[in-house]
Amino acid sequence: MNQACIADLLAHPRVLETHDHMHHSVPKHDHMLRVARYAYFLAPLLGADQRTSTRAAILHDIDSRLGTLTTHGAIAARVAAELGEPEAVSLAIVSHMYPFGPRPTTREGWVLAVADKLASFRDMTSFIGGLFSGRSLAERRRLCASDPFYAERMAKRRQRRAMISRILLHRSRKALAE
Ligand SMILES: [Fe+2]
Numbered sequence: 001m002n003q004a005c006i007a008d009l010l011a012h013p014r015v016l017e018t019h020d021h022m023h024h025s026v027p028k029h030d031h032m033l034r035v036a037r038y039a040y041f042l043a044p045l046l047g048a049d050q051r052t053s054t055r056a057a058i059l060h061d062i063d064s065r066l067g068t069l070t071t072h073g074a075i076a077a078r079v080a081a082e083l084g085e086p087e088a089v090s091l092a093i094v095s096h097m098y099p100f101g102p103r104p105t106t107r108e109g110w111v112l113a114v115a116d117k118l119a120s121f122r123d124m125t126s127f128i129g130g131l132f133s134g135r136s137l138a139e140r141r142r143l144c145a146s147d148p149f150y151a152e153r154m155a156k157r158r159q160r161r162a163m164i165s166r167i168l169l170h171r172s173r174k175a176l177a178e
């Protein structure tokens, strides 16, 4: 893939920060770049605009946590518009979860929906492949610590465990004293 058509987006802070966000147990940046590669090659085959498809791909899951399986496409589409992308990019992003969500209305939308499925499958096989060397779990631990969403969840989980330990300790001391 010639990255020239997305060079500015690859350097954008909103895209750079996805190196530290988790998506399908891999860095979100890996997933979005994988989708961009598939979109880049699929676009000419489906008669879609290559630049639009690839730019939509590198932004398609930004802020996905703020929505659900069916609504996060609309959230990422809004972010793309805020970043100054043309309507065709947002239109492609909004339907990338099809059939979980709206049906694509443009060729670029179909490219992105197919590219996302292929890349998601590849994310999974890459994660499973890395389980044997320990790479996948090490990367997952790193992402749990660096991703604000998971870091917060882990902190809450640690607090809950500490509270349960305190209660159990208190009860066992009480039982021993009786
Ligand atoms: Fe998505």
Ligand SMILES: [Fe+2]
Pocket (backbone or CB within 6 Å): 031, 035, 060, 061, 116
């Ligand atoms: Fe995706």
